[in-house]
Amino acid sequence: MTVDLVKHAAEDADVVFAARVSTQGGETRFNExxxxxxxxxxxxxxxxHGSPFEHTSFTFYIEAPIFVVREFFRHRAGWSYNEESxxxxxLEPVFYLPADGxxxxxxxxxxxxxxxxxDYKQKSAVSGDLRRISTEAYTTYERLLxxxxxxxxxxxxxxxxxxxxxxxxxxxxxxxxxLGLRTARxxxxxxxxxxxxxxxxxxxxxTEFARTMPLTYAAFEANGxxxx
Numbered sequence: 540m541t542v543d544l545v546k547h548a549a550e551d552a553d554v555v556f557a558a559r560v561s562t563q564g565g566e567t568r569f570n571e572x573x574x575x576x577x578x579x580x581x582x583x584x585x586x587x588h589g590s591p592f593e594h595t596s597f598t599f600y601i602e603a604p605i606f607v608v609r610e611f612f613r614h615r616a617g618w619s620y621n622e623e624s625x626x627x628x629x630l631e632p633v634f635y636l637p638a639d640g641x642x643x644x645x646x647x648x649x650x651x652x653x654x655x656x657x658d659y660k661q662k663s664a665v666s667g668d669l670r671r672i673s674t675e676a677y678t679t680y681e682r683l684l685x686x687x688x689x690x691x692x693x694x695x696x697x698x699x700x701x702x703x704x705x706x707x708x709x710x711x712x713x714x715x716x717x718l719g720l721r722t723a724r725x726x727x728x729x730x731x732x733x734x735x736x737x738x739x740x741x742x743x744x745x746t747e748f749a750r751t752m753p754l755t756y757a758a759f760e761a762n763g764x765x766x767x
Contacts, residue, residue: 540736541602541704542743544751549595549711551754554580557591577754584758589767592712592755593617599707599744604635606699607736614720617713622705625694629684633702634673637665641735652732672698711752715759716766718745728763 555576583591603611612620623630637643643657643665657665676696683693709717721733721741733741749756759766 540607540739540743541600542740542747543600544744544747545598545600545706547595547597547747547751549597549751551576551580551752553594554583554591554711554752554755557594558583558588577757580754581758581761584755584762584767587765587767589712592715592767593710595711595752597709597711597714597744597747597751599709599747600704601707601740602702602704603740604700604736605703607635607734607740608703608705609699610734610737611707611740614713614717617710617716619708620705623703625697625703626691629690630680630694630697630701630703632677634669634677634698635700635702635736636669636673654735669700673700677701711748711755712766714744714748715764717741718748718759719764719766722764724764726760726764728765 558579582588601608601611608622639662640656642654643661644655645652646655647653676698679696680693683696684690718741719727719729720731721737722745723731723733723738
């Protein structure tokens, strides 16, 4: 998966100044983050005063399989998207194949299940069939384009493991909500069951979040990874 933070206007001071306007009025100067700021951010996170975290912005460029992106786009509040169009350009022959260590078998029931490693037969079937179907589908796609079929029609033969690309813009609050749902962590207050492929995307975004807003990220971790 490709996850690039292409631009951002997000730092811990944005949260602090947005919160303090409630009691101190407007500020004109941003100062270095302090221990007092860390305490305020932790208070906001713990007591779920969420709006100060919305005064931030992250724009990510992401390349991922279509089946991952369709899950991603379920997140609407606080997100904006623009995606590569299969109507207006020819899609590239890049397909996702699970790594050898990817769990293949689901055990348990919906809402309370786990994944375990598949056996040799299952691993061979997944790898071989995905390679074959992806190759055959793209060959058919190109043949349809070559005889003049419109791109928006020809793309119908392509499987959901083909890659697409998109820009996603969010604020820190919506990003934390996404991370809380799309990662599985032992310290999370609420257990989540993300598909591994979207979790890979979330992990890349989380790395950038922790780097740009370390105090906010620490408070997110300390309070069970629950978005305020």
